[in-house]
Amino acid sequence: MKKTTVKSTIAIIIRLILGFLFLYASLDKIIYPSKFAEIIYNYRVLPVELVNICAILVPWIEVFIGIMLLIGIWIDASAFMLSSITFVFTFLIISAIFRGLNIECGCFSLDAEGSLVSWKRVIEDIFILIGGLYLVWFNWKR
Amino acid sequence: MNPTNPIFRIFYRSVCIFMIALCCSLLFNLISPKGLPLITSYRKISIGDKTHKIPLFQTRSFRKDKSSTGQVHVPEEIQLKNVLFHYENSSAIFIDTRNHEDYTEGHIPRAISIPLESFDFKSEILSELSKDQGIITYCDGEECSQSIDMAVYLEELGFTNVYFFIEGWLEWQESGYPISEGDQP
Numbered sequence: 001m002k003k004t005t006v007k008s009t010i011a012i013i014i015r016l017i018l019g020f021l022f023l024y025a026s027l028d029k030i031i032y033p034s035k036f037a038e039i040i041y042n043y044r045v046l047p048v049e050l051v052n053i054c055a056i057l058v059p060w061i062e063v064f065i066g067i068m069l070l071i072g073i074w075i076d077a078s079a080f081m082l083s084s085i086t087f088v089f090t091f092l093i094i095s096a097i098f099r100g101l102n103i104e105c106g107c108f109s110l111d112a113e114g115s116l117v118s119w120k121r122v123i124e125d126i127f128i129l130i131g132g133l134y135l136v137w138f139n140w141k142r
Numbered sequence: 143m144n145p146t147n148p149i150f151r152i153f154y155r156s157v158c159i160f161m162i163a164l165c166c167s168l169l170f171n172l173i174s175p176k177g178l179p180l181i182t183s184y185r186k187i188s189i190g191d192k193t194h195k196i197p198l199f200q201t202r203s204f205r206k207d208k209s210s211t212g213q214v215h216v217p218e219e220i221q222l223k224n225v226l227f228h229y230e231n232s233s234a235i236f237i238d239t240r241n242h243e244d245y246t247e248g249h250i251p252r253a254i255s256i257p258l259e260s261f262d263f264k265s266e267i268l269s270e271l272s273k274d275q276g277i278i279t280y281c282d283g284e285e286c287s288q289s290i291d292m293a294v295y296l297e298e299l300g301f302t303n304v305y306f307f308i309e310g311w312l313e314w315q316e317s318g319y320p321i322s323e324g325d326q327p
Contacts, residue, residue, distance in 0.1 A: 077158075
């Protein structure tokens with residue numbers, strides 16, 4: 001197999017995995033916005049007044065990133081947004097760990113069991129971030 | 143700017159995706175029965191020199207129903223000696239807002255465990271209580287704010303006799319008052 005074919009196959013696999021992941025991650029947040037707002041508030045980084053608008057907007061950004069990656073439109077921008085948003089999430093989780101906050105992560109499902117902020121979540125996010133950056137790089141001049 | 147420049151292209155497309163997401167989110171929030179007010183509503187509670195903003199993550203429909211029920215009460219702080227009085231006379235219900243693990247390790251006898259993170263505005267336990275039932279909420283101590291948050295939530299549900307015990311579990315324990323262990327009140 002040619003080197004370029006291998007690279008594009010990897011890019012397609014990463015794109016589909018990340019697309020599905022982001023679409024899945026957005027579902028609970030859209031269904032239970034007040035629960036997601038509470039999770040955002042618990043990170044104690046945003047002014048109280050802005051928590052709701054974030055809880056309303058962020059899941060829909062994830063939806064569109066997911067859809068774009070799955071159907072393969074504007075992959076560069078979707079991957080860029082995915083990387084940016086994942087970078088912010090990772091930073092927030094690390095900051096919560098260092099501040100000793102034992103709070104729900106709000107990463108994928110909003111179920112309290114097993115989704116608390118932890119280094120495991122940080123590692124997951126770093127993998128997602130690497131995948132996102134790979135897609136940005138791969139689609140940079142396409 | 144050159145439209146073939148990758149930086150410009152990614153920036154332009156990202157802004158488009160953001161704007162589409164913004165429009166869809168606002169529209170969905172508007173028509174959804176679980177839609178939230180755009181600006182988070184909160185209650186201000188003063189304790190000493192500090193003012194706490196306690197957010198109320200309730201749907202618009204919930205707030206609309208509530209606004210027709212009339213007067214809003216503000217929860218008050220309660221001191222240890224009064225907490226003890228209510229404990230000895232069984233004149234108030236205690237709500238432990240810490241997580242289940244901490245509750246199991248030790249709590250005020252007869253206290254119900256309702257961790258703040260799993261608080262449900264439609265909780266069955268609460269719906270069985272009379273609205274003028276005396277309720278005292280507590281968490282670990284002055285460092286935590288769950289007791290205040292819970293007190294505000296209870297007032298929002300229409301309870302008129304709610305107090306938060308800010309010194310909480312630490313002071314109760316240090317004072318040598320009775321404690322219970324295990325997951326039962």
